Amino acid sequence: MKENTMKKLVSLIAVIAATTMFLITDVYAAMNQYKAGDIIIENPWARATMSSAQTAAAFLTIKNNGSTPDRIVALQSPISQKTEIHQSFMEGDMMRMRPVGVLELAPGEVTMLKPGSYHVMFMGLKFPLAIGETFPLRVKFEKSGEVEVIVKIMKAGARGGMNMDNMNHAN
Amino acid sequence: MKRQHFYIVLILFVSITVTVAIGTDSFNLTNETGAKTASTSSSATVEIGGPFTLVDHNGKTVTDADFEGRYKLIFFGYTSCPDVCPTALGGVSEMLDIIGKKSEQIVPLFISVDTKRDTVDVLQEYVTNFHPQIVGLTGSVEQITAVTKAYRSYFTINDDGDSNGDYYSVSHSSYLYLMGPDGKFITAYGHNRPPEDMAKSISEVLS
Ligand SMILES: [Cu+2]
Numbered sequence: 001m002k003e004n005t006m007k008k009l010v011s012l013i014a015v016i017a018a019t020t021m022f023l024i025t026d027v028y029a030a031m032n033q034y035k036a037g038d039i040i041i042e043n044p045w046a047r048a049t050m051s052s053a054q055t056a057a058a059f060l061t062i063k064n065n066g067s068t069p070d071r072i073v074a075l076q077s078p079i080s081q082k083t084e085i086h087q088s089f090m091e092g093d094m095m096r097m098r099p100v101g102v103l104e105l106a107p108g109e110v111t112m113l114k115p116g117s118y119h120v121m122f123m124g125l126k127f128p129l130a131i132g133e134t135f136p137l138r139v140k141f142e143k144s145g146e147v148e149v150i151v152k153i154m155k156a157g158a159r160g161g162m163n164m165d166n167m168n169h170a171n
Numbered sequence: 172m173k174r175q176h177f178y179i180v181l182i183l184f185v186s187i188t189v190t191v192a193i194g195t196d197s198f199n200l201t202n203e204t205g206a207k208t209a210s211t212s213s214s215a216t217v218e219i220g221g222p223f224t225l226v227d228h229n230g231k232t233v234t235d236a237d238f239e240g241r242y243k244l245i246f247f248g249y250t251s252c253p254d255v256c257p258t259a260l261g262g263v264s265e266m267l268d269i270i271g272k273k274s275e276q277i278v279p280l281f282i283s284v285d286t287k288r289d290t291v292d293v294l295q296e297y298v299t300n301f302h303p304q305i306v307g308l309t310g311s312v313e314q315i316t317a318v319t320k321a322y323r324s325y326f327t328i329n330d331d332g333d334s335n336g337d338y339y340s341v342s343h344s345s346y347l348y349l350m351g352p353d354g355k356f357i358t359a360y361g362h363n364r365p366p367e368d369m370a371k372s373i374s375e376v377l378s
Contacts, residue, residue, distance in 0.1 A: 047257050048300065050250065050293065050296045050297055050300065051296065052293055052296070053251070054251060054338040055251055055253050055338050056253060057253035057254050086253075086254075088254045088255055091342070092325075093325055093344050094325050094326070094327070094342045094343055094344055094345075095255045095342065095343060095344070095345040095362070096329075096340075096342040097253075097254070097340045097342075115254055115255075115257075115258040115363065116254065116255065116258060116362075116363050119253065119254055121253060123338045124338065155261075155300075156257060156260075156261070156300040156301055157257060157260055157261025157262075157264045157265070157300075157301045157302075158257075158261060159258055159261045159262060159265075159363075159366075
């Protein structure tokens, strides 16, 4: 009798564990999160571009939940010839931009690619980015492997932040 | 039997807690956006502004006199700018919508410092992607140099593009200058000033 109860309990735990896993995966998807090892990428978004655009930028949040440093070593997307990490910065009175070879991800740190700071820079855009559509972006880490994230295209004037409902208003 | 119930409740509780914890965690992650940038404290002694002759996004030659009697919010940039200019123009668009009807007293002027790529057609598509009230302005290298000088604004065309020279970047000052109906400088805002904030500040100036 006792053994029977144990068996029931074990199967119950299995069912609940599976449900929990499903819930977690579901939450990740709903939150627009992607995982590669201990790295979590969250909420990738870009702005709609003009028909003649040669460049575009994407923004996302990266969290290194591991105990060792990692870094982004390469990025790739079918939308452009070249994909790099760039940084906007103030120099004197001017806003400038520079390529960042590798992006360091310190353990336990959250790195935000956001307007006015780091961004994924697409050069040699193959087609314009249309509002409401998405495109894939592969991010390769030195230690955590690689992951493909889906970038959502928001309106041209999107400013990021919590209010991601912005993506539905065209003008 | 009772014990079994206890475990069900316990395990459900644990899984809910785990789920909530993940949710909360990511909430905090996305909540940390936007470093606020304070507006510039321009010294009142420096003259900012002056007459200009440029071409608008419909191809019409315009001068400062065409905008007389209205407030102007002037920003220098370029349409291929991937970050700063869309942030600024997105902010201006939201600001106009927040102010509403009264914002008709303001003409936002986006002056391109990238004379090579920003033709009238390019500018037209660009500004209308943001807000119908925004006017795009371009001109000859001389005209652009003159207007940037008048506004103590700077720009540098960088030599960092590909071999075709198609996607070079342009460094530029990123202030939004608020000018009065008389053409006099009132104040300046940083390009990433929150729209609500800018709307509040500008509303106080509008009649
Ligand atoms: Cu860039």
